[in-house]
Amino acid sequence: MAHKVVRSIAIVVYPGFELLDLSGPLCAFNVASCMHEAPYALSVISARGGSVVSCSGVPVGSSKSTQDGIDTLLVVGGPEGQALERHRRTVALLENLAPRTRRVASVCTGAFLLAAAGLLDGRKATTHWRYAAALQRRFPKFRVDADRIFIKDGNIWTAAGITSGIDLALALIEEDFGAGLSKAVAKDLVVYHRRPGAQSQFSTILELEPASGRIKDALSFAREHLHEPLTVERLAGAVCIGARQFARAFVNETGETPAKAIERLRAEAAIPLIEKGTEPIESIARSVGFGDVERMRRAFVRIYGQPPQSLRRASRLNAQSGSPAMGGADRA
Known part of the structure; x- marks a missing residue:
């Protein structure tokens, strides 16, 4: 039996993050791993490590990671994701880890953190439609497209908001292991397989x-x-x-x-x-x-x-x- 390469996925959280931005993708990757098709090694990391409280008041354990070997670095969003002055340690963490990572992604207002780390410059990205104009005003060095579920530009992926994190995870699973596994995961999660990235965020x-x-x-x-x-x-x-x-x-x-x-x-x-x-x-x-x-x-x-x-x-x-x-x- 051929040896399977384990893909390490580190999901970045910070105080006040949106819990569903974390739990949606985390669940999708875990289901893929449980199907014995996608050997993902999942971890939740933060700038300080330890317990991190989400915007809903639910604490989540995290590790303080500066490790090499991360395949996919994914940063979640939050209701106050644009208040970057409160998350400077998180920005520094992204600046440190992203150059050593094969693929970087964000969900919702996590795009503000990628932008603050300079990872979106010269690219096209999306975020929750409510914050798209603010993201574009604040960071004019890249183009914001508010009418997309998710966007891939090079090795950088950005997703619109909350439930679109599941769409993003399914797309990443498909890129790694093909549409068959992505479809099976979507079926297990009882979600649509899968909204195309070009689909509008709303009717x-x-x-x-x-x-x-x-x-x-x-x-x-x-x-x-x-x-x-x-x-x-x-x-x-x-x-x-x-x-x-x-x-x-x-x-x-x-x-x-x-x-x-x-x-x-x-x-x-x-x-x-x-x-x-x-x-x-x-x-x-x-x-x-x-x-x-x-x-x-x-x-x-x-x-x-x-x-x-x-x-x-x-x-x-x-x-x-x-x-x-x-x-x-x-x-x-």
């Missing part, structure tokens, strides 16, 4: 958060009639106001034009159909109102950074992979 209607009932009603009407032409006049008529008044109110309340919002709603509706893989993409484009494949392709590239064919291909590869393969394919 279009929730994100837009219009203030008035009429704009909300117009969006609901649009979602129920995506396969039909949805002009400004049609949407305005559905909520009984004039087209010009509707267009002005829509932009004022959502920050987007009606056309852009409808495009996003259609793309959102198309994703599960594309990933299911049983219907031709041409038919899906018509059924959600894009009309033709090229129009849908352009929309997907704008919104998700990749065409619908790529999403379908990735979904098929996940479904067809029946066993884990050491050193899964590198994914951008």
